[in-house]
Amino acid sequence: MTLDEAKQHLIQAWGTLGSSWGVSRTMAQVHALLLVSPVAMTTEDIMEALQISRGNVNMNVRDLIDWGIVRKVLKPGERKEFFEAEKDVWKVGMQVAKERKKRELEPLIRALEQVSTIEADITDPDVKQFAETVENLKKFANNTNNTLETIIKAEENFFWASFFKLFK
Amino acid sequence: MTLDEAKQHLIQAWGTLGSSWGVSRTMAQVHALLLVSPVAMTTEDIMEALQISRGNVNMNVRDLIDWGIVRKVLKPGERKEFFEAEKDVWKVGMQVAKERKKRELEPLIRALEQVSTIEADITDPDVKQFAETVENLKKFANNTNNTLETIIKAEENFFWASFFKLFK
DNA sequence: AAATACTTTCAAAATATTTTGAAAGTTCAA
DNA sequence: TTGAACTTTCAAAATATTTTGAAAGTATTT
Numbered sequence: 001m002t003l004d005e006a007k008q009h010l011i012q013a014w015g016t017l018g019s020s021w022g023v024s025r026t027m028a029q030v031h032a033l034l035l036v037s038p039v040a041m042t043t044e045d046i047m048e049a050l051q052i053s054r055g056n057v058n059m060n061v062r063d064l065i066d067w068g069i070v071r072k073v074l075k076p077g078e079r080k081e082f083f084e085a086e087k088d089v090w091k092v093g094m095q096v097a098k099e100r101k102k103r104e105l106e107p108l109i110r111a112l113e114q115v116s117t118i119e120a121d122i123t124d125p126d127v128k129q130f131a132e133t134v135e136n137l138k139k140f141a142n143n144t145n146n147t148l149e150t151i152i153k154a155e156e157n158f159f160w161a162s163f164f165k166l167f168k
Numbered sequence: 169m170t171l172d173e174a175k176q177h178l179i180q181a182w183g184t185l186g187s188s189w190g191v192s193r194t195m196a197q198v199h200a201l202l203l204v205s206p207v208a209m210t211t212e213d214i215m216e217a218l219q220i221s222r223g224n225v226n227m228n229v230r231d232l233i234d235w236g237i238v239r240k241v242l243k244p245g246e247r248k249e250f251f252e253a254e255k256d257v258w259k260v261g262m263q264v265a266k267e268r269k270k271r272e273l274e275p276l277i278r279a280l281e282q283v284s285t286i287e288a289d290i291t292d293p294d295v296k297q298f299a300e301t302v303e304n305l306k307k308f309a310n311n312t313n314n315t316l317e318t319i320i321k322a323e324e325n326f327f328w329a330s331f332f333k334l335f336k
Numbered sequence: 337a338a339a340t341a342c343t344t345t346c347a348a349a350a351t352a353t354t355t356t357g358a359a360a361g362t363t364c365a366a
Numbered sequence: 367t368t369g370a371a372c373t374t375t376c377a378a379a380a381t382a383t384t385t386t387g388a389a390a391g392t393a394t395t396t
Binding site: 211222223226227230247248249 | 370371372373374375376
């Protein structure tokens with residue numbers, strides 16, 4: 001397998017996986033492309049490499065930037081914008097965990113809070129069982145949220161710790 | 169908020185969230201419906217409650233059964249099949265983690281193994297950096313896989329432990 | 337100020353996914 | 367074996383998502 005074949009394979013695999021992670025195939029492919037590119041790429045480069053339109057590249061790159069896993073880089077003397085992916089896979093993982101927590105878990109927790117304001121006869125066994133299910137869901141969601149929070153915090157501290165070591 | 173309103177709210181919220189978890193809205197809604205139903209439901213009940221077609225109910229219930237979070241129950245004397253959701257949200261969470269591990273993480277790891285069989289000049293800096301990125305992805309994926317494995321195993325042991333306690 | 341080099345937007349087109357419902361399949365009782 | 371009660375399948379329709387590309391927008395140079 002040559003380098004280019006290997007890259008193609010990885011981009012394909014990443015793209016396929018994307019869909020099960022709630023990310024569109026193209027967005028995942030753009031991410032993979034930047035991840036394995038040794039240099040920052042322009043919109044044109046990405047269009048060419050993945051055979052997709054300008055608008056498509058623009059939207060997906062913007063989303064990846066929103067996720068905090070791709071950066072815009074400006075090269076002195078160049079008008080064009082270049083894009084590069086965060087290469088530290090741990091940081092990528094943490095960033096994704098952080099965003100998913102914010103986008104998925106937190107809205108769920110808010111919805112559950114809402115639903116648990118139900119005002120009904122607590123002696124009704126149906127009400128009681130519903131209240132219990134919601135309570136369990138809340139506990140579960142909060143527990144997951146806290147666990148993620150702890151892991152993310154720990155990772156961030158670890159990151160800053162190694163960062164500050166540079167100045168010691 | 170009445171019981172029925174609260175149920176509707178929860179079913180809606182669960183459905184909305186489903187999409188970001190790579191599960192179709194309807195499948196998530198069927199799950200939520202069964203989760204908050206105090207009794208097992210028939211295909212007709214689900215059709216009625218969610219206003220969806222027979223075929224749709226059939227497919228989604230089958231998928232939920234595949235995920236291991238909904239069970240078919242047969243009532244003596246009844247020809248119809250009834251469905252009920254696993255009510256223990258921890259078990260549901262573990263089951264989902266287990267399935268996602270199998271369906272998403274494991275294929276990724278296999279793809280990465282494939283890609284790392286690249287045979288190319290290791291002195292080429294581009295090849296070297298690619299190999300490194302793949303190596304890091306592998307480490308990350310394996311680490312996540314092992315962590316999940318450990319958590320799932322721990323939960324299962326815990327479950328069986330409490331189960332056996334019943335007989336002490 | 338005008339031309340140039342780029343980026344962004346967004347309505348329409350293409351594509352992918354989900355849903356329907358009727359027909360085919362299955363099971364069971366008589 | 368037939369018919370009634372139910373479940374499953376799947377091609378076509380409906381719906382949702384993604385992609386395109388040209389026009390509008392923005393920034394920089396001349």
